[in-house]
Amino acid sequence: MTVNQLKWLSYVTCLVMFLALFGGAVVTKTGSGLECGNEWPLCHGKLVPAYTIGSLIEYTHRLSSGLAGLLSLASAFAFWRYAHKRRDLLVYALLTLLFVVVQGGMGALAVIKPQSAAVMALHMGFSLIAFSSSLMLALGAKRSHALGDELPAAGQRVGRGFRNLTWAAALYSYMVVYLGAYVSHTDSQGGCTGWPLCNGEWVPELSGGVAVVFIHRIAAALLLLLVAGLGHIAFWKHKALPELRALGVAAVVLCLLQVFSGAAVVHTLYNERLYLFAALAHILLVAGLFGVLCYMSVRVWQLERANK
Numbered sequence: 001m002t003v004n005q006l007k008w009l010s011y012v013t014c015l016v017m018f019l020a021l022f023g024g025a026v027v028t029k030t031g032s033g034l035e036c037g038n039e040w041p042l043c044h045g046k047l048v049p050a051y052t053i054g055s056l057i058e059y060t061h062r063l064s065s066g067l068a069g070l071l072s073l074a075s076a077f078a079f080w081r082y083a084h085k086r087r088d089l090l091v092y093a094l095l096t097l098l099f100v101v102v103q104g105g106m107g108a109l110a111v112i113k114p115q116s117a118a119v120m121a122l123h124m125g126f127s128l129i130a131f132s133s134s135l136m137l138a139l140g141a142k143r144s145h146a147l148g149d150e151l152p153a154a155g156q157r158v159g160r161g162f163r164n165l166t167w168a169a170a171l172y173s174y175m176v177v178y179l180g181a182y183v184s185h186t187d188s189q190g191g192c193t194g195w196p197l198c199n200g201e202w203v204p205e206l207s208g209g210v211a212v213v214f215i216h217r218i219a220a221a222l223l224l225l226l227v228a229g230l231g232h233i234a235f236w237k238h239k240a241l242p243e244l245r246a247l248g249v250a251a252v253v254l255c256l257l258q259v260f261s262g263a264a265v266v267h268t269l270y271n272e273r274l275y276l277f278a279a280l281a282h283i284l285l286v287a288g289l290f291g292v293l294c295y296m297s298v299r300v301w302q303l304e305r306a307n308k
Contacts (some may be wrong), residue, residue, distance in 0.1 A: 001078055001082045003145050005138075007141040009075055009078055010134070011141075011203075012071060013072060013074075013075045013096065017131045017134040018131060018259075019068075020067075021066070021128070021284075022280070023060060024127055025059035025279070025284070026061070029184075030239075030276070031054075040233070061106055065103075066104075066276065069097075069101065069104060072134070075093045080093070083144075088140055088298065088302070089144065089174060090135060092133050093133075095130075096130055096137060097132035099108055099129045102130075103123055103130055105150070107123060114193075120185040122181075124181035124185075125174065125177060125178050125181065129174075129233075131287055134274055134288070136295045137294050139172060140295070143243075158300045158303040160304060162237075163301055165230055166230060166293070168299045169226050169227055170296070170297045171296050173227075173289060175219065176219045176220055180282075180286065182212065183213055185195055186212060188209030189213070189265065189269060191214070192210060192214060192266065193221070195270075196263070199215065205233050224256070224259055224299050227251050227293075228255070230251065231251055232248075233248070234247065234248025244296070244299065245250040246295070247295065247299070251292050251293055254288050255289055260284055261281045
């Protein structure tokens with residue numbers, strides 16, 4: 001396969017991974033997870049289930065996840081066979097395959113045997129890593145097609161401090177996502193009414209679902225500050241690295257939109273249709289943010305090593 005063909009394979013894999021992630025979010029927010037009963041991979045004993053909205057949502061998600069698995073396997077083989085010298089791309093492809101298998105297995109277990117909210121939140125986290133790995137593969141393949149194995153110029157330097165800050169932002173964003181998934185799986189969304197205040201207070205009485213939601217809000221606010229600082233340094237201190245500046249801007253924009261979508265989730269909580277739209281936007285925006293931060297983490301590491 002040519003470099004261009006590998007690039008397009010990575011694009012398709014990323015797109016299908018996105019659809020699988022989106023489908024999983026729809027399943028969770030519509031409560032369609034058990035519309036096929038406690039059976040997997042069949043749905044009520046049938047390969048093609050009876051037509052109901054819930055079973056259609058669940059089964060479509062299963063199909064998209066299965067297709068994502070097949071494409072991840074194809075990508076892993078293709079990059080191993082035709083681009084094995086690019087270890088970064090091969091690692092992205094293998095990570096995509098690994099976490100597609102893990103999250104698929106956890107999804108099957110969730111259907112066959114009920115899981116705790118903590119485990120279900122972890123399922124969302126693994127799905128996020130799978131999507132982020134496919135996004136890194138797509139961005140890396142695009143860069144490889146455009147620049148080949150070109151090394152950065154000597155003046156394009158990234159310091160260890162900025163590298164560590166980027167890594168910290170990516171890791172912390174994952175923790176915030178896990179907290180958000182835990183909020184969803186414990187049905188704690190209504191713990192705080194209003195935004196930015198929680199039940200009319202800056203610091204509410206922390207009990208039950210209120211504590212879970214409030215901790216998530218504080219964590220999200222700290223993430224915004226961290227990403228804003230990261231984006232500021234990337235844009236103003238690394239003018240010789242347009243790719244890094246673009247990633248920094250993208251991270252800040254996605255984080256801001258993610259915060260506003262979180263506010264929209266609160267204000268549409270009792271409007272079923274608007275709430276579904278806001279909740280899905282919230283999940284997809286944070287998925288994009290995590291993917292950008294992960295790719296940025298790899299690029300600053302590569303740039304730091306290249307200048308040693």
